[in-house]
Amino acid sequence: MLRVALKGLLAQRVRYLLTAFAVLLGVAFMAGTFVLTDTINHTFDDLYTTIYANTAAVVRARQAFNPGISYQTQRPPIPAALVAAVRRVQGVREVSVGIEGYAQLVGANGKAIGNPASGPPTLGEAWPLAADMSPYRLLAGGRPPQGPGEVAIDQHSASVGNLKVGSRVLVLTKQPPRRYRVTGIVTWGSAASPLGASVTLFDHKTAAEVVGQPGKVNEIDVAAAPGVSEPELASRLRRALDDPSLEVVTGTMVAAEGQDAVHQAMGVFDTFLLVFAVIALFVGSFLVFNTFSIIVAQRQRELALLRAIGASRRQLVASLLVEALVIGVAASIAGIAAGIGLAAALKALLGAIGVSLPATGIVVGERTLLVALCVGTAVTLAAAVLPARRAAAAPPIAALQAVDLEPEDDAAHRGAIGGALVGAGALALGIGLFASTGNRVALVGIGGAVLFVGVAVLAPLVARPVSAALGAPIAQRSPIGRLARQNAMRNPRRTAHTASALMVGIALVSVMAVFATSIRASVNSILDAAMQADYVISPASASSMATGFSPHLEAAVARLPDVAAATGIRAGTVKIAGRTMAVLAADPTKVGDLFDVGVVAGRIGSLGANDLAVSEQVADSRHLVLGSAVPVVFPATGRKVFTVRAIYRDRQVAGDYVLPLAAARSNFVEQLDYQVYVKLRPGVSAAAGRQAIERVLASYPTATLMDQAQYKAQQAAQIDQALGLVNALLSLAIAIAVIGIANTLALSVHERIREIGLLRAVGMTKRQVRATIRYESMLIALFGALLGLAVGLALGVALVTAMRTSGVTRLEIPVAPILEVVIVALLAGVIASLSPARRAARLNVLEAIATE
Amino acid sequence: MVRARADGLRASEPVPAARIADGVKIYGRGEAAVLALDHVSAAFAQGALTAVMGPSGSGKSTLLHCLAGLDRLTAGQVLIGETDLGSLDDKSMTLLRRERIGFVFQAYNLVPTLTAQENIVLPLTLAGRKPDAAWVGRLVASLRLEERLGHRPSELSGGQQQRVAVARALVTRPDLVFADEPTGNLDSRSATDLLAQIRRAVDAFDQTVVMVTHDPRAASYADRVLFLGDGRVVEDLDAPSPDEILEALRRLER
Known part of the structure; x- marks a missing residue:
């Protein structure tokens, strides 16, 4: 019977080719996604391990919770004076200091290099004191920055911005914009830049001033003396420093954190793409089903002949399923091969659009092979089962009849099955969409699939x-x-x-x-x-609440004689009622004039430093009223309790919680505005107002003025x-x-x-x-x-x-x-x-x- | 009576509906080449029913296909009226078949999704022309198809299907009709009926018909029977009786 199946396959090979191609496409997409994420993960696993190879321990501030992947610095700085204490600990071979913050490079053409609002972060850092603990490698012809007017920059930014050693470059920080001379170009390990981020390296003192805080550092990196293990050194440091606001972690752990962050980011990317791979395979399964149905109908006489000469129904089904199995396996293998090619092409594409990846080989994991092969084959087989069963049900007498028969359906039967499927699918979808419990995404996905199958049946x-x-x-x-x-x-x-x-x-x-x-x-x-403001100043393509502008921008705009009011909006990651979320913060006395969020109770203008406003929806679901206490956990400063002083309707723009600016000042690490709202003085023409504001914005290339x-x-x-x-x-x-x-x-x-x-x-x-x-x-x-x-x-x-x-x-x-x-x-x-x-x-x- | 007509032409007669002059058809190449038509010449007079007979492989179907513009000669000439088929490209050839030639095949003559009526007027439909209702009515009446016009081929008997095919072949009033074993799939009663219909069409509408057949009884309806053997015209009988036909076939098989 196996031979019959294979012969049948060979005879129909052209007709099966397109079917196999449909399965191939879906599998290729899936395998390509796996290979790409595996490759990127592997690359960065290696990179982080190399970069932290000589770092035995890191001293840094403790975080109340991990805000997850964030381009903002979430850890408060620690006193620079701790460096001396660290140096004294036995087993410490060398100490380096990390200072990190927002810095935006502006290329020779006046355009910002990188945009943290739509891509990787733009970072400013201090040139590391100890070369063997530094992730940065200076390229030939450069030297480290020295003094207040010099910077080193990453290779990727240098090529994007057309900058060379000796170039003058504008750098935006929380300080007013300033020009620097480029003294060196660096790579991050073997990559042109860290995950595509743009990096500006200042000398130590300058960094503390423009991206950090004077007298403070973000972290202290420690190298161990020979024979001292990482955990040993870490526990000695803990004992020596003895401060609950600090934490000491080993270099291996820090590398793992970096790796985890990449894995997490890739996980999101991976899931997103896999959804489409699954959709492609789902559509492919329709195709397999249809092709099999048609081909077995065309081979009806041949199959009936087999039945007439004594093949059992079961043998016939098995033989058709063997055909499906061969197609599924062949298409999946070809799909995996195509997927590897796709991943290589995508990797090249990512490089071309600026996400620089170190040159490494493509990683084809066992998961890729196993999952892609199984899924591709299973989809093909599953879709072939019904047509095979129907074909095998044909009476042997059909072999002798001249007419090709494709029996008419029983409409009532079809209607009942299709209707039931549509009903079940719609029900699952409905629960997924409207109920607040259960695995909603899975319900929506499965409900949608069942609904589609039901409609196809009808x-x-x-x-x-x-x-x-x-x-x-x-x-x-x-x-x-x-x-x-x-x-x-x-x-x-x-x-x-x-x-x-x-x-x-x-x-x-x-x-x-x-x-x-x-x-x-x-x-x-x-x-x-x-919106009552006349203008919004916002990053060129704001898609996230990532870093924004120096508060100097708000001040400079507010000082303009044509401007009645200007207020910056800040954003930060916090944890409220167990959920990590981004919240906005604004000056309560000004924001009311610029944005009407539809206050239904209380007054936003009366928010004090320890008050907040909540959306009506949250107030209802959490039973909050004016005067209720809402604990908010900040990554840097921990748990703070706020009092509800206002309830508003429009959560589309404002989100569920709005904090007063004072709370942002004392609890957010980064003090940057992500948007600035501007209202002109009465009588000032739009053109005149715009002209005045644009003049200020000239030195902030990431800022866009929009009415x-x-x-x-x-x-x-x-x-x-x-x-x-x-x-x-x-x-x-x-x-x-x-x-x-x-x-x-x-x-x-x-x-x-x-x-x-x-x-x-x-x-x-x-x-x-x-x-x-x-x-x-x-x-x-x-x-x-x-x-x-x-x-x-x-x-x-x-x-x-x-x-x-x-x-x-x-x-x-x-x-x-x-x-x-x-x-x-x-x-x-x-x-x-x-x-x-x-x-x-x-x-x-x-x-x-x-x-x- | 046996006459050999080498060039197939007689000077005094009007232009024949179709003729083939020195027709050669070779299938395949080199070792595998098969000579299907070996310098065949013949003319088909207007208003006559000509039967083409011969054993399998004698080239009779090839002759029909080349005459009907379904295939091309390797050498020689085919003329439909005054039109030289060799000079036509695929499109002109198609239009010629549509406008000037009718076909009746052995089986699978009808488009299964179309009704009998739609099948009959199909060549006109393809040409985007309106059928002449009187003419279609006459054809339908003469072929006794009035009751079956709304039916699909699957709802018609074999004989009815072939009659629909005949009506379709005649609907454009073509220069000539080619019939390839039109009775091959029919029982003897339906076959007799169909042959009588074709004969009537020839007589009543002055229609030229060329019919390939195995069946001596079918050939006996013809005005003239051409016998082919090994790609050549070996005999040419005028209005032979069934016995004369059998006799000729026997000679051929020797």
Whole structure:
């Protein structure tokens, strides 16, 4: 029986090729993600180990909690005087001092190098005292910075900013902007820069002044004398220093922290990409199912013959599943190979866009091989089970019947199963979206998948009338269109299943479109209602609450005679009620004039240093009223208790908690504004105001001045950018569906060789043959798009409704994207038809009509 | 009566519906080359039913395909009326088949998704032309298909399907109709009926028909029977009786 299976496979190899390709794409994406993350993790594991090779212990301030991956310095500095105490400890061979803070390099062309708001941080550090504990390696021709006017910079920034030893460079810090001379270019271990961050190294004294605090350092790094182990040295230091606000950790632990941070960041990246790999495989499984269904239908007579000569049903199923197994394994292996190539290409791409990675080999872990192989094979096998069982159920008598039979479905049966699946999927989705308990993400994912399968099961029931309706316009216009429409209606199950593969991608694109449009509308309506400032000064492309500007910017703008008020907003990571979150802080006396967050109780203006404001939603869910106590844990300063003095409505912009500026000053480590709101004096024209502010901003290249309309446009652009990324990744799912349509058409053409031959004989031109296939393809695609839009819009509405409490207050159905989806689907149909149409047109008429 | 007509032309007669002059067809190359037509010349007079007979491999289907513009000669000339098929590209050839030639095949004559009516007018549909309702009505009536027009091929008997094919072949009033074993898949009653219909079409509409057949009874409906052997025309009988045909076939097999 095994031989029969393999022979069957060989005979159908061309038809199976595209199926295998669909599985291959999904597996390649998955394997590529694994390989890329493994490679990057491995690279940085090595790098951190090397960098901390000579550091036996690190003395630094204790943190109340670990705020996680953050580009902000979260640890308060420690007294520089501790260095002397550390030096005295026995076993200490050498001591180095770390000072770190915000510093933004500005390239020779006046453009900021790196933008912490949209990418890796821009750091300022002190040149390390001990070369063997320094992660930085000075390149030939440079020397360490000395004195207040000199810096060394990382190699990546040097090449981006076109800076060389001897160049003059502008550096922004919390101090006013200042120019420095570059005395050296450094690498970070073997990498051009640490994780793509831009680094400015000052001499010790300058660093303490411009990025640190005078008399303070961030950490003290210690090298051990020969024969003293890391834990031993660490415990000696602990005993010697004996200060609960300090912690002493070994170099190995610090390296591990760095490695963990990279792993965590890569984990997020990894999960994000894997979601799309899973979607691709899901769509691929539709394709496998459909191809198998068609091929076994075409081989019905052969299979019935096997049954007639004594093969059992079980043997037949097994033989078909062996075919699926071989395809699954082969496609998965090829997919892994393609994935390795993909990872190498992505790594090169990351390098090209500025995330410099040290040159190391590609890491292919066991996980990659095992998971990708198993998943690819399992998906193929699972999708083949139903078609195999159905084929094996054919009576042996079918071998003797002349007609190809693809039995009609029992509509009631199909309706019941499909309806049940749709119901179950919608229920799981609903619980996932609206309930507050359980694993919501998993519920939404599984619910969505079940819903899609359910719709695919139901789709054949409507395929005939829908194809008839969709095809009506072309059927009226041309006879070829009529033929195409009839072809699409001829086998509703096939048409529906082929369309369903496209439905998945289209539905997801539609959900994202509804979601993004609604968020945009919500943001706009809030800004319209709440923003009273004339201008916002914000990082060039603010997407996070990362580092911002020196507070000098706020002061300089506030001093302008045209400006009535200017206030900076700060952000920091805190832990409230067990949750780590970013909160905003602002000057309570000024912010009320510039931003109306819809205060429903209390007054923001009356917030004292130990008071805070909360959103109405949090107040309701946590039963907070004016006067309630809210403990807030700061990474640097630990637990502080605040009193609720105001409750506001709009959490979209302000978040759930707003702290007074005084609290930020005393508890945040970084004292930088991430946005500055500006209101002009009455009577000052917008143009004059802008001109005055722009003059101040000239020395802050990362700062962008935006009026309300521009600010809204910037917010919209960010949403569109995220949407674009997601759509780009979803296009993989659509591409696989296009392969599916092409595959179905190729199989149909194969099946209709004689019919096409007849049509050619009685006068159908090649162009007409191609047009028939193209129209049929477009009809299938359009049907898929329609299913996708229906499901997608419904899901989008559900999602937006579920997100209402999170600030998505407006529901908007985007019209342009819907039209785009339809156009994309039609294009997909045309593309899918190209190869089958060409093959059909090229058919040799004689061979096609030759009698058996 | 046996006459040899080397060039297939008689000067006094009008232009024949189709002719082949010195037609050579070779399949394959080198060692594997097969000579399917070996310098065949023949003319097919207008308004006549010509049968082409011969054993398997005699080249009769090749002759039909080359005459009908479904295949091209390796050497020699095929003319449909005054049109030299050798000068036509694929598109012109297709249009010629659509406009000027009708086909009836042994099986699989109809598009399964179209009704009998739609199948009949298919060549016109492909040309984007409106069928002449009176003409279609006459054809349908003459072929007794009035009751079956709305049915799909799968709902028609074999004989009905072939009659629909005949109606389709005639619907464009083509210069000539090629029939390739039109009765090959039919029982004898349906076959007799179909042959009578083809004969009637030839007589009533002055239609030129060239029919390839194995069946001496079918050939006996013809005005003329060409016998092929090893790619050559070996005999050419005018209105032979079934006995004369059997006799000729026997001679061929010797």
